Amino acid sequence: MGRKVLILNQDYSALSICSVPKAFLLVYLNKAELVAESSSYFLRTVSAEFPMPTVIRLHRYIHLPYKGVMMTRQNIFKRDGHRCVYCGFHGELTLDHVMPKSRGGRTSWDNLVTACKRCNTRKGDYTPEEASMPMRHRPFKPSFIMFLRDYSGATDDSWMPFLAKREKVS
Known part of the structure; x- marks a missing residue:
């Protein structure tokens, strides 16, 4: 079960990504609500079937002073x-x-x-111009939303309304 779930803050802003079991636990413990679910996958137990979350929203607002992408x-x-x-x-x-x-x-x-x-x-110890080695693209700092949307691996279509919002420039 390598699927991921988008976690939204209380104000519907993108906060993080987690695993399906973690998201289900947050919903089950009433710490989050289910915003979007998979139409083709379900979580099954011996006696019950639950919708598999793709987007959840936390009930409490989490304040993050710095919401950026770590340079690793x-x-x-x-x-x-x-x-x-x-x-x-x-x-x-x-x-x-x-x-x-x-x-x-x-x-x-x-x-x-x-x-x-x-x-x-x-x-070596030259710039790309001095070494006559043009770059395919210039380096840039990705925004948090851009990183979630484009570089976090497989994203679900249900994430797009929350990741396509106007980004704040950091």
């Missing part, structure tokens, strides 16, 4: 589609600083990209 190696790989931004290869991936650290480049969303070992070695 795996999140940068996800943002770049697990492909080298220089050649498009999808094996032996590393992180590359667009502006090399030795030349003042920072470790940030806007300066880190996914690169295969071959391209990273070839680029």
Whole structure:
């Protein structure tokens, strides 16, 4: 049961993603309400059948002071589609600083990209322009909603009304 459920805050803003068993438990314990359910899948026990949640809403508002995407190696790989931004290869991936650290480049969303070992070695201590290695796309910091919608794996169609809302720029 690898399906995921979108968790909404009390004000219907996207909060997180969890597993189906966790979502069912929150609904069963009356800590959340079922907003959308799967039309083709059900949770079955020996004596009962329950709708499988796809979207739930918490009964209490959860205040999150910072709702952003953590900059981790795996999140940068996800943002770049697990492909080298220089050649498009999808094996032996590393992180590359667009502006090399030795030349003042920072470790940030806007300066880190996914690169295969071959391209990273070839680029060395140069910028992509100096190494004549154009990038397929420029690095950027994804918003929280964008990350949930585009990079969290399989999303359900029932999530879209909650993830398509206007995003706040962070």
